[in-house]
Amino acid sequence: MQKITREQLLEKACALLASGEVSCVLGWGAGEFGYDVTPTVFKTAEELKEGFVFGDFCGVNFSKYLVSKTQKLEGKILVFLKPCDTYSFNQLLTEHRFDREKVYAVGIPCEGMADIAKVKAIAGEGIVSIEAKGEKLLVTTLYEDAPVEIDAKDVLAERCVNCKSKKHVAYDELLGEEGDVLDSARFDEVARLEAMTPDERFAFWQNELSKCIRCNACRDACPACTCEKCVFDNPNSGVENKSPANSFEEKMFHIIRAFHVAGRCTDCGECSRVCPQNIPLHLLNRKFIKDINEFYGEYQAGAEVGARAPLVNYTTEDLEPGEVFDRRGENA
């Protein structure tokens, strides 16, 4: 399904390592299963040849890893960035979270990544291997004799179904062809919820957020959540907590989490991708993005380095908080 192949990336990585341009490569490493991909630092061509993978399950956004890796590792780091990753990359640069000089960014095209939950929903559990074949995925499981053939389009991750951009906004070098910013329908689901009655919305979120186990994966994967120490870990913040003891704390955590990244969130979708409970957390972020776009004009976090985020900006003509509701109907 991906237009760019593992071999092309491997060749580029090995060449850059050999020339001394970079000292290591931040890439996707093979995990236990084919769909189980682990962010890995490769220091030699041998390590790369052995462990580097690339395919339809390489959704990890490496931008965030640069914050810690550039601090720890010597020399330049080669990182592969999909178009949506480059927005996070820029946003982190805007916030001075890593040294641009220590990174060699290679932009790679992306045809959309697959969601293993969707694959399992079709092919069932016990997946042994997944092979890409043209526009199809061949899934071999423990329980079926023949591989199950799945249309790759049918198992696209939610964020890729509503891909916002195939254009890279930052890179040192680009592999493959540059795409365009897309008109996505990413706000449709938010609009659907907005159209519900408050009671329905409350029921929806109560149900979703009750699943939260406070594993903090959403926070830890989020490229906007790069605080040295999170408020939820800060005993002086008044909101420190570790477990969702009751429904209030689930909401508290997710409201504050989304509020803290509001205006900075690039809508990369990592939060929902990593959520083990499949809570559609990205909808909270998108709600903020949609509101910001409607209230203060279109804004895409990370589109350019140094941009002033909407919530740390203002005009004297901004709408009043009360008017937020006047703009909508009783339910919507």
Next chain:
Amino acid sequence: MQRVGVFVCWCGSNIAGTVDVQAVSEALKNEPGVVYSANYQYMCSQAGQEMIKAAVKEHRLTGIVVCSCSPRMHEATFRKTAAAAGLNPYMVEIANIREQCSWVHKDMMTGTEKAIILGKAAIAKVNLNAPLTPGESPVTKRALVIGGGIAGIQTALDIADAGFPVDIVEKQPTIGGKMAQLDKTFPTLDCAACILTPKMVDVAQNEKIRIFSYSEVTDVHGFVGNFDVKIKKKARYVKEDICTGCGACVEKCPMKKVPNEFNLGMDNRHAIYIPFAQAVPKVATIDPNACNMLKNGKCGVCAKVCAAGAIDYKQKDEIIEEKYGAIVVATGFNPISMDKFDEFAYSQSKDVITSLEFERLTNAAGPSAGKLLRPSDGKHPHTIVFVQCVGSRCAACAEKGKEYCSKICCMYTAKHAMLTRDKYPDTEVYVFYIDARTPGKNFDEFYRRAVEEYGVKYIKGMVGKVVPEGDKLKVQASDLIANKQLHIDADLVVLAAAIEPDKSARPLATMLTASMDTNDFFTEAHPKLRPVESPTAGVFLSGACQGPKDIPETVSQAGAAASKVIGLLAKDKLTGNPCVASSNELMCNGCSTCERVCPYGAITYIDKEFRMPDRTTKIRRVAVVNPAVCQGCGACTVACPSGAMDLNGFKNSQIMAEVDAICK
């Protein structure tokens, strides 16, 4: 744990009438940290204060809660009381049980209940209070005035008069600014030069004032009381201290065809020049773009004729570094460009001029030696059309004009029209106006005189277009009162161009971290109550850089700015408000979010080395708040995602504790 004393005030019957003060002091006795609780008729009285002081000693109190009137009333009083008892004044919290309780609630039960809750909230807060000490910083007793027009001159003179040294930085070779170009001033018609030039001489002779002419501010660091400023003194290729201003060099300079900016390009000057006869400093300047010697090394006449030996072709730009305690911005204004107003044929005909050009034409020291002659053919104009609001009050196109009223045009146009009719009674003078705006002492009387005594024809309406035809200017305009379209054959058309802040203001504002509005006028700290201060502490505003102004207003604002500067420089040390933001560097990400919301530029970032638990070191970017600049609004604390930024006196934990106490 604190040892808190609670003092409930009766305020006579003001509080005690609706609140059971005895019950309140009893109830609060059992709150955590409280070791003493009492009530008294008038806590703010001498006796009440003595009672607090005695209790502090007797019960070794570390915190005080006074349940009384609004903190806006007596917080300062009780802080002083605490300080007198040897306690840190910031260990006092007030529970407002008068304005926000006894006075707004009717029955005793609700009043008492609420007073107890408010008391609990104050106790919860004081339990988390920490002693705060206002920071002190020294004050450099020297002021910088940026801009040497009438605003800058007046400010500098007033500051110097109080005994403080002042430096004026002026980008032109001479001080004087726009006022030096004017002919007469409204509404008294005294000549601008007659009242300005003595002040310029005063500046030159004042030993407290230094003038850096032909200079620009290139860098500003520091904060109120302690600014470090770099000033670039551009090479004028003439030794300023040696040049006597005799003008021999100017006379002999062979390069005579340089447009004279002082006369707005209506005549020429030499490559070496003194802008005008009364210039201060009266020193020649060589225009490096026009001088043959500087361009290709061929000439050197001026050096030969200079008896003093002041010419120095090898002079270089010089950077001067100086410390200042206060900075006054007086960068002034300029008329906007008329290029976009094709309908008035400004770029097509030399006889369509701006009002500032008209000033030069009527000025005795101007290009026509004060005779009102048409720039095209030097003939006497018989019909003059003045057009008001050219580019002012223009909401249609931001590139063309300005949305605001330029304020001064109505009056100077009345002046121009009146003077023209006075000197040349055979001239027909039309003024096309939208509204004649003449608020000000003797202003409307002045305008009416122009109409009634001098016969200036004021027509309510606007000029639609001006078309040069032969030696005439065909003016098509509307007369809204007569409901007619007029066609006037004019000899001269004068456009009252809108004024805008000088282009140098925007980069300067960035250097000063002083805020500006969308029109690039400097913003004042408070539009009514602090009109001459910028929100950035230590930066003051004088003259048209803050908004369109006439001369009397400019001078009064200049004096006001000076008095603010004097008030600042008179202090040996600045005591800050200790309730300022501070960042916990262990938690700070250095993400710059807080810096963006700070209206005062109080936050900077440093790269700091941290020792990590694994004994390695790590360099991280962290925010540092300058307590002398921070005013304590708290915008940064909410912008900070990690909660590293907190506000002393209103810490997150303190406000949370209040919330908890109230919601219990």
Next chain:
Amino acid sequence: MENNKYLREEILRMSGVNTSKCMKCGKCSATCPAYDEMEYHPHQFVGMVEMGDIEPLLKSESLYKCLSCFACVERCPRGVEPAKVVEAVRLVAVRRQGANRMTANDVPETIEEDTPQQLLVSAFRKYTK
């Protein structure tokens, strides 16, 4: 009066003009080449529509004297666009009468040899809607 309010709103909606932005400077009328032909002038159109005084405009020949040259739109310092107001009032008149003042067939007869092209274009804009 109610009717006027409705008419006024209709005209504002059709023209997309906010007449309250007008600061009554008269530059539109100052710049108007058809001024002398008109009984009501561009600034009056704006002012009268703003006041709801629309009937006299509907009855006036001025509606058909506007050349739609848009000079007033170009010059207005407040971005009011008087020509669009005139156009909207004219449309109201046309719709109300249920018939055009002229048909397209009548136009060629009125054309003189030195008729400027702009006039023709504007004439067709007006008379063939």
Next chain:
Amino acid sequence: MQVNEYKPLIVAFCCNWCSYAGADLAGNNRLAYPADVKIIRVPCSCRVNPMFILRAFQRGADGVIICGCHPGDCHYTSGNYYTRRRMAALFSMLDFLGIERARTRVEWVSAAEGAKFAATMNDFAEKVAALGENKRLEDLRCKK
């Protein structure tokens, strides 16, 4: 007896320079408003962290109102402009989660508007009382 009469608990964050002074003025003029309104003084409305608001709801507040200087009049020039954006976003999010809109409000009250302060508090308390107890954002552990 008034035992069963439901009284909402309302937390009002007031900026020191305008709204807190406005509340004082309401007191000076003896303009009554419900005792259920408890005021917390902050230097500027922009000091109000969304965490404070959620905390109040957690501990059982039924409504939270934030009062600041009118836009353009902020003592710190721009503080209330940030408040305006933050709270617009936050309130919209709370609404998105199904929390009743009438429980949150931002109101600009100047130091001269004692009457407006009292009227605002009366109105807000009435609207919140109509909604009844806050059940959607409460934390049962914090209940007495």
